[in-house]
Amino acid sequence: VQLQASGGGLVQAGGSLRLSCAASRRTFRNNGMGWFRQAPGKEREFIAGINWNGGNTYYADSVKGRFTISRDNAKDTVYLQMNSLSPEDTAVYYCAASRFAYSSSDSANYNYWGQGTLVTVSS
Numbered sequence: 001v002q003l004q005a006s007g008g009g010l011v012q013a014g015g016s017l018r019l020s021c022a023a024s025r026r027t028f029r030n031n032g033m034g035w036f037r038q039a040p041g042k043e044r045e046f047i048a049g050i051n052w053n054g055g056n057t058y059y060a061d062s063v064k065g066r067f068t069i070s071r072d073n074a075k076d077t078v079y080l081q082m083n084s085l086s087p088e089d090t091a092v093y094y095c096a097a098s099r100f101a102y103s104s105s106d107s108a109n110y111n112y113w114g115q116g117t118l119v120t121v122s123s
Contacts, residue, residue, distance in 0.1 A: 002026055005095045008117030015121070016083045021095030021114055023076040032103035033078045034110060035069060037091035037119075044094070048080060049103025058103060063089075085121045092116040 007019040021033070034049040048069040049058040057069050068081040078095055096110035104110075 002112055003028075003095055003097060003114035005093065005114035005117040008093060008119045010120045010122065011085055013086050013121055013123050015085050016081070017085065017119060019080040019082065019093055019095075019117060019119075021078040021080075023097075027076055028097040028112070029073040029076060030101060032098035032100055033069075033071060034096050034098060034103045034105075035067075035078075035080045036094045036096060036107060037089075038094070038116075039088075039091040042091075044107060046105035046107065047093075049098075049105065050078065051103055052101040056102070058105070060105070082119070085119075087121045087123045090119060090121050092118050 002025050005021045030052050032051050035047050036044050038044040047060045047063050050069045054071050066084045071078045094116045095114040097112040098109050099111050
């Protein structure tokens with residue numbers, strides 16, 4: 001495993017969770033990173049991205065203002081702080097490393113994927 005996502009769980013609507021994505025066996029400090037999610041019966045969607053040094057971040061409209069992506073390159077870890085969660089945020093969340101120094105909403109630009117962590121938001 002080269003990317004390990006963690007931090008998912010069950011939370012009530014309006015609550016918060018912080019997901020982590022830790023690298024192992026290799027570093028992704030020079031790579032853009034992204035978070036994607038896949039809800040039951042839906043396609044995987046991009047939700048947040050960050051470039052290699054954290055200087056630029058990008059969000060899907062559905063999470064803008066509620067989610068924050070960040071990274072700690074000293075720890076080779078990327079985070080996704082999720083606030084004001086709603087049942088529509090229920091999904092398996094995946095972190096991924098871009099082929100490039102910047103992130104992208106296109107999943108084809110990512111060549112390393114974590115195993116996913118389940119987030120369930122109850123109403």
